[in-house]
Amino acid sequence: MTPSPASGVPSRLPFALPRLGIGTAPLGGLFQEVPEQEAVATLEAAARAGITYFDTAPRYGHGQAEERLGRLLGPAGITEPVISTKTGWLLRPEPDGSPGTVVTDWTERGIRASLESSLTRLGRSSVDILYLHDADEYPEEVRRTAYPAVRRLRDEGLVRAIGFGMNHSGPLAAYVAEFEVDVVLIAGRFSLLDHDALETLLPLCARTGTAVVVGGVFNTGLLADPSPGAMFNYRPAPPEMVARARRCGEICAGFGVPVAAAAVQFPFLHPAVASVVVGCRSAAEVTANAAASGFPVPDLLWQRLAEAGFVPPRLVG
Incomplete structure (x- = not known):
């Protein structure tokens, strides 16, 4: 096992993940379309910030996010990116060429077809990480065909590492316990507002050497932006969560620290975490998140956030 530079914990990954990466769901049109020129500017800003890790998936805009990475990374000046994509879902275009539907397919044929399509859109012969995407409710399919398929793809050199990416800690922990997993992506379950991944998933990953990428911080x-109408876990945030997010921001402001800095750096309080990916839809968001990742956060702020329930006390001493 190699040590993760972000955590020092031995990792199954055969390479080091950058500390900060960009999630590309926004470039695929999540919540609102991103014009082409804005996508160009977003990746150019990533190059200026030294960001080289990009997480994508066929489901992000029916392939649009992957296709944009394939076309735009090189011209933006990012010539050696680290790319993770996902499989388990196939794009079924309509006869007229419109996006059509997305369907699950956990067979080896489907897994391979999905990866081949992703590689075509990305303009690459291989990717660094292949995640089985949102496999929460498909344990039998994963056990029977999907996991053996991605292992073979790794053995063949089409991917360097394999794992699972999802929004729920419980099923993800069950997969880590059952299979040899290089890396997992957990979205939304290890943040200042949600500590669910801490109970089972993160300790298990620390023991098994499974690198953890955290999204949805x-x-x-x-x-x-804790204002009325804000989204929380892909749905309109209830008023009590808006109030809680505002309180977190107030505590950070009292120390002169942007809440974004605490949010982006919080996952690294756990030694199993190797990287954080943040969705960006503009150059301004890339620049802001890069700045947040390096903003000094004093230990006293972490302690104050722990006292207020935003940070598990065990992580601060």
């Missing part, structure tokens, strides 16, 4: 934007 703003919980669908609520921490970034």
